[in-house]
Amino acid sequence: xxxxxxxxxxDNASExxxxxxSIIGVGLIGGSIGMAARKRMDATVCGYDPDPAVxxxxxxLGAIDAAVHDIAHAVADAxxxxxxxxxxxxxxxxxxxxxxxxxxxxxxxxxxxKRVLAAAGADxxxxxxxxxxxxxxxxxxxxxxxxxDGASWYLTPAKGTSGVLYERLHRVLVGLGAQPxxxxxxxxxxxxxxxxxxxxxxxNVLVAEAANAVEADGxxxxxxxxxxxxxxxxxxxxxxxxxxxxxxxxxxxxxIEETIxxxxxxxxxxxxxxxxxxxxxxxxxxxxxxxLLGEGLVGAAVHELRVAVPNRPGVIAEIAxxxxxxxxxxxxxxxSPSADNSQGVVALWLRGDEQSARARELIAGLDFxxxxx
Numbered sequence: 001x002x003x004x005x006x007x008x009x010x011d012n013a014s015e016x017x018x019x020x021x022s023i024i025g026v027g028l029i030g031g032s033i034g035m036a037a038r039k040r041m042d043a044t045v046c047g048y049d050p051d052p053a054v055x056x057x058x059x060x061l062g063a064i065d066a067a068v069h070d071i072a073h074a075v076a077d078a079x080x081x082x083x084x085x086x087x088x089x090x091x092x093x094x095x096x097x098x099x100x101x102x103x104x105x106x107x108x109x110x111x112x113x114k115r116v117l118a119a120a121g122a123d124x125x126x127x128x129x130x131x132x133x134x135x136x137x138x139x140x141x142x143x144x145x146x147x148x149d150g151a152s153w154y155l156t157p158a159k160g161t162s163g164v165l166y167e168r169l170h171r172v173l174v175g176l177g178a179q180p181x182x183x184x185x186x187x188x189x190x191x192x193x194x195x196x197x198x199x200x201x202x203x204n205v206l207v208a209e210a211a212n213a214v215e216a217d218g219x220x221x222x223x224x225x226x227x228x229x230x231x232x233x234x235x236x237x238x239x240x241x242x243x244x245x246x247x248x249x250x251x252x253x254x255x256i257e258e259t260i261x262x263x264x265x266x267x268x269x270x271x272x273x274x275x276x277x278x279x280x281x282x283x284x285x286x287x288x289x290x291x292l293l294g295e296g297l298v299g300a301a302v303h304e305l306r307v308a309v310p311n312r313p314g315v316i317a318e319i320a321x322x323x324x325x326x327x328x329x330x331x332x333x334x335x336s337p338s339a340d341n342s343q344g345v346v347a348l349w350l351r352g353d354e355q356s357a358r359a360r361e362l363i364a365g366l367d368f369x370x371x372x373x
Contacts, residue, residue, distance in 0.1 A: 019080070055069075111247075152181055153180045207235070308369040310343050326362055
């Protein structure tokens with residue numbers, strides 16, 4: 001791996017023949033990271049969890065190679081650390097991991113709220129992360145090697161994030177089967193409030209309404225697929241979701257208020273018997289869903305762009321976030337420094353003509369010379 005465009009020394013493959021990954025919190029997500037890293041990347045995986053029974057299960061299932069009983073020992077010689085603790089425990093676990101991890105180790109997390117880790121962003125080794133993957137079940141016994149296949153994995157680099165460590169993390173995530181994408185912390189939390197946390201709130205409300213209706217009528221209705229689909233996440237693990245609701249409460253409150261406003265508009269249209277307004281509302285929802293869930297450029301060709309950049313803190317994060325904000329996903333990346341390490345070239349691989357052209361436009365707008373290889 002090339003030297004860090006932000007000033008770190010190069011990783012030496014001859015000195016580090018095998019990737020060393022540490023996982024703090026070996027549940028569904030942590031266990032799945034371990035399984036994929038061991039089987040797909042031939043990585044050595046060390047795990048820590050406060051529950052000894054979880055560690056024993058992780059060893060038995062092949063999610064980790066070795067179990068330790070504190071964070072310090074878990075991260076002692078790691079190259080990549082994933083903190084997969086519950087959101088409420090993330091700040092303390094990340095802070096301890098950064099304190100004990102080597103100076104050339106990248107530390108990330110998998111939490112669905114990113115603002116709680118704002119302090120960690122001051123350390124160039126930390127890159128916030130959030131895989132959009134999971135299951136209705138939890139725990140390491142439900143971990144799967146393929147959990148992240150094709151899944152978006154948000155990354156929230158800060159201005160001072162080390163370039164080579166960001167690149168290393170990006171490559172590991174691709175190796176796990178995920179599709180990394182950079183995003184601003186504030187944008188991430190607003191987005192998650194809308195597409196993840198609010199649906200859980202609404203599912204809880206729907207089942208409560210249905211339960212009230214059953215009690216009032218005295219009969220158990222035969223629920224259809226609409227109700228089952230809309231309430232699949234109702235009553236999700238309180239040990240996890242109470243922390244999530246509270247950690248992102250400001251953005252979630254905003255989403256709830258907006259939802260109340262829109263429900264009020266629907267109520268007014270129903271009260272007025274306005275069929276056209278109801279039709280327009282329903283059609284708009286259908287079009288919005290198709291737009292949000294539309295097919296991507298899965299089969300499109302991959303293009304390589306080469307970007308000349310100065311060696312200064314945050315340059316990789318600046319490029320990644322600019323592309324991420326525009327919905328341009330980086331398939332892969334590599335850094336190549338100049339002989340005097342004063343500047344370098346960032347190679348970016350992007351899928352499809354449209355994404356490649358958009359990336360060239362955005363990067364040129366940042367005043368970095370860019371060319372297609």
